[in-house]
Amino acid sequence: MKHHITIISLLILLTSVASSSCSRISYGQKLPSTLGDKPHPIEPIELTSEQQQFVIDGNNYAFRMAAVVEESEKGDVLLSPLSASYVLGMLSNGASGQTREQMAATLGFSSANESAMNDFFHLMLTGAPKVDPSIKIEIANAILANNNYPLKKAFKQSATEQYMAEVKNMDFASVDVAGIVNKWASDHTHGMIRYILDETSPDASLYAMNAIYFKGSWRDEFDKKQTRNEVFTTATGGKKTVEMMHRNDQMRYVENDMFSMVRLPYGNEGYSMEVLLPAEGKTIADVLASLNGESWQQAMQSASKYMVDLKLPKFSSEYSIILNSPLKQLGMKDAFSPSAADFTRLSDRSAYISRVLQKCKIEVDEKGTEAAAVTVVEMRTTSSAPRPTPTAIFHANRPFIYIITENTTGSIYFIGMKTE
Numbered sequence: 452m453k454h455h456i457t458i459i460s461l462l463i464l465l466t467s468v469a470s471s472s473c474s475r476i477s478y479g480q481k482l483p484s485t486l487g488d489k490p491h492p493i494e495p496i497e498l499t500s501e502q503q504q505f506v507i508d509g510n511n512y513a514f515r516m517a518a519v520v521e522e523s524e525k526g527d528v529l530l531s532p533l534s535a536s537y538v539l540g541m542l543s544n545g546a547s548g549q550t551r552e553q554m555a556a557t558l559g560f561s562s563a564n565e566s567a568m569n570d571f572f573h574l575m576l577t578g579a580p581k582v583d584p585s586i587k588i589e590i591a592n593a594i595l596a597n598n599n600y601p602l603k604k605a606f607k608q609s610a611t612e613q614y615m616a617e618v619k620n621m622d623f624a625s626v627d628v629a630g631i632v633n634k635w636a637s638d639h640t641h642g643m644i645r646y647i648l649d650e651t652s653p654d655a656s657l658y659a660m661n662a663i664y665f666k667g668s669w670r671d672e673f674d675k676k677q678t679r680n681e682v683f684t685t686a687t688g689g690k691k692t693v694e695m696m697h698r699n700d701q702m703r704y705v706e707n708d709m710f711s712m713v714r715l716p717y718g719n720e721g722y723s724m725e726v727l728l729p730a731e732g733k734t735i736a737d738v739l740a741s742l743n744g745e746s747w748q749q750a751m752q753s754a755s756k757y758m759v760d761l762k763l764p765k766f767s768s769e770y771s772i773i774l775n776s777p778l779k780q781l782g783m784k785d786a787f788s789p790s791a792a793d794f795t796r797l798s799d800r801s802a803y804i805s806r807v808l809q810k811c812k813i814e815v816d817e818k819g820t821e822a823a824a825v826t827v828v829e830m831r832t833t834s835s836a837p838r839p840t841p842t843a844i845f846h847a848n849r850p851f852i853y854i855i856t857e858n859t860t861g862s863i864y865f866i867g868m869k870t871e
Contacts, residue, residue: 490719495859496578505571506860508559511744513863518739519777529770529811529867531824538661538826540572544609545797550785557783569613582859583721586667591639592616593660597623600656606797632658640664640823647810647825656802657830666821667717673698673817684849686870693764696817704757704843709733709741713845714754727852735850735868762846767814774807789833801833822865
């Protein structure tokens with residue numbers, strides 16, 4: 452098993468509990484801000500008990516996906532499981548039978564009916580920007596369909612109303628589809644992701660897309676004067692010089708036999724980054740294997756105020772992946788099979804998912820974080836050929852995991868691993 456991955460969704464779309472004057476808080480609780488300049492109060496995304504379980508199950512899917520990818524990848528990794536969830540959730544409204552059941556189960560909605568899933572995604576989509584107005588969080592969906600692949604009315608209605616997606620039809624053989632997709636990606640990530648498709652096929656039937664853009668300033672910025680060149684030990688044991696940021700301050704912290712974790716809030720604390728440093732003798736793979744939706748929630752709730760001597764490298768990371776294999780390993784198999792895929796509620800023409808592409812980028816410095824993710828699903832008709840007042844020391848000078856979360860629900864937006 453490989454021992455490296457870059458911090459994983461924001462857009463995730465990607466579980467965290469926000470800090471308050473108490474050392475324990477619960478998901479969904481209205482979170483008071485501790486800033487002296489009176490920031491805009493948090494406007495929580497109010498969830499039902501069923502929807503709170505969706506978050507736990509969705510975060511479980513996020514950790515499972517991260518573990519699957521870590522097993523086969525070398526170097527830094529950055530994912531937005533949430534971005535993939537939006538676009539696949541949207542497409543599941545066109546699926547039937549076992550194909551839909553596998554898609555729903557993989558994304559954490561096995562116990563949900565279609566309406567409940569769509570309502571959840573709509574609530575998250577519309578509520579995310581309101582949690583903290585000082586944070587720029589933008590989520591967009593779109594569908595481009597070939598003229599020879601007419602979409603059913605009910606599917607188009609769910610896509611436009613529940614997922615607020617742009618739906619367009621065009622002749623793929625006569626337009627630059629890749630150019631259109633890449634421009635859409637760039638426009639909806641403020642230029643962070645300028646392209647995701649190198650080429651498209653004129654016989655492709657549909658491209659479904661999601662983009663997530665996040666830009667937030669730390670609640671407590673790092674002093675640039677404290678940034679020094681220091682040594683970072685990579686997953687393979689190599690040494691490299693990095694710009695290491697430094698703060699000695701009060702923050703939420705927790706440690707256990709598997710990892711220590713510090714929580715770095717943005718703005719009014721509605722969003723935060725959690726940095727997880729494996730314990731001595733443990734690897735990133737060990738940490739990921741120990742985490743699921745419930746254990747993550749317990750870890751977040753057990754974080755309490757410490758005076759932490761924190762070191763964190765400035766870094767930027769860009770990562771692209773084809774998610775076909777990870778999604779199949781997580782149980783979503785039929786959707787990729789020309790003979791087994793059932794998307795009969797999408798169109799009268801039979802089709803299957805040929806590719807799920809994702810590209811993510813993140814930049815972390817003394818001021819804050821900017822991150823973006825784009826996920827594109829390509830479909831083909833089956834007639835085509837398959838183609839965290841104690842003290843603690845937290846020096847992230849070796850491989851670590853980072854997670855960006857929306858704290859009123861605990862949803863993970865991004866999860867990454869910094870290994871080199």
